[in-house]
Amino acid sequence: MPETIAPEATISATKEQVSCELGGEAVILQTGDGIYYGLNSVGNFVWQRLQKAPHSFGELVQAVTDEFDVDRATCAEDLSRLFRDMASAKLLQIA
Amino acid sequence: MGLRIPHNRVDELSREFEQFHTIKVENFVHGDLLRKITASIATAKFSPRTDKGIAHELCMEESLPLHALWVSLNDTALFEFIHRVTGAEPIRCFRGRMYKLLPGGEYFDSWHDDAADGHRMVGMSINFSPEPYEGGVFEIKQLDPERYIRAMPNLGLGDAIFFRIGPQLKHRVSAMAGNRAKTAFAGWFQDSPNFIDLLRELSQETGHN
Numbered sequence: 113m114p115e116t117i118a119p120e121a122t123i124s125a126t127k128e129q130v131s132c133e134l135g136g137e138a139v140i141l142q143t144g145d146g147i148y149y150g151l152n153s154v155g156n157f158v159w160q161r162l163q164k165a166p167h168s169f170g171e172l173v174q175a176v177t178d179e180f181d182v183d184r185a186t187c188a189e190d191l192s193r194l195f196r197d198m199a200s201a202k203l204l205q206i207a
Numbered sequence: 208m209g210l211r212i213p214h215n216r217v218d219e220l221s222r223e224f225e226q227f228h229t230i231k232v233e234n235f236v237h238g239d240l241l242r243k244i245t246a247s248i249a250t251a252k253f254s255p256r257t258d259k260g261i262a263h264e265l266c267m268e269e270s271l272p273l274h275a276l277w278v279s280l281n282d283t284a285l286f287e288f289i290h291r292v293t294g295a296e297p298i299r300c301f302r303g304r305m306y307k308l309l310p311g312g313e314y315f316d317s318w319h320d321d322a323a324d325g326h327r328m329v330g331m332s333i334n335f336s337p338e339p340y341e342g343g344v345f346e347i348k349q350l351d352p353e354r355y356i357r358a359m360p361n362l363g364l365g366d367a368i369f370f371r372i373g374p375q376l377k378h379r380v381s382a383m384a385g386n387r388a389k390t391a392f393a394g395w396f397q398d399s400p401n402f403i404d405l406l407r408e409l410s411q412e413t414g415h416n
Binding site: 130131132133134135137139140141143146148150 | 209240271274275278279280281282283284286401402403406410
């Protein structure tokens with residue numbers, strides 16, 4: 113099982129993307145390579161926060177567990193996996 | 208996002224739209240998005256496109272800045288604004304293309320309604336001409352009884368005009384004059400398909416991700 117991201121790590125959206133929100137989901141275009149990505153409602157919930165400002169990983173886990181029926185450990189694992197994938201795609205940065 | 212949506216002017220704009228079936232939003236596209244698009248236009252390839260005798264224009268090839276604009280235009284916040292101003296619903300996607308009209312008579316856009324497919328509800332044209340052009344003015348008229356409604360010049364870079372689509376309304380772009388081209392991104396807010404299905408459909412056609 114991959115290690116979860118540290119709660120104090122800062123997650124921020126890169127400038128190499130443009131996105132839209134539709135029907136509770138998000139479509140993101142990576143403007144460096146032209147690849148489109150989709151996020152479901154939970155991913156979109158987090159992404160809309162990152163569009164406004166960087167957040168700590170702990171804040172995002174808290175926001176998701178407050179909004180959705182998921183326990184903290186599962187949420188941290190799922191978000192860690194999602195954010196690492198998005199960082200690989202240069203959609204966000206983990207610092 | 209690179210779009211300036213005047214949510215604070217909804218009441219004023221909806222009254223104008225009700226009366227004239229058209230409105231203009233100045234500086235609609237701005238900032239980095241505007242700069243990237245104008246830069247891509249300067250080097251892009253345009254190819255002739257004919258629409259069943261209605262129009263003959265030059266159409267821009269696909270580019271990343273165009274896709275970025277397209278994504279920005281398919282957002283709930285903009286759809287909600289268009290709905291509140293025009294009454295159109297449900298808006299599920301925006302489809303458009305970047306076109307160019309050159310002076311000299313070869314390229315034209317004649318009176319038409321855009322209503323044939325039944326899915327287009329509101330049209331939009333964003334000016335991306337690097338310099339002011341002559342002629343090429345958007346005009347709209349009503350049918351039965353025929354009544355000229357309005358001419359809507361649109362010369363500001365990044366300014367957008369929005370217009371109602373319907374079987375009782377026709378619009379055109381008047382003949383170009385002078386010696387400069389008009390470049391605009393134009394298309395329609397539609398009730399079908401939804402944007403995500405449209406992307407899937409296009410990716411299957413092109414083989415893109």
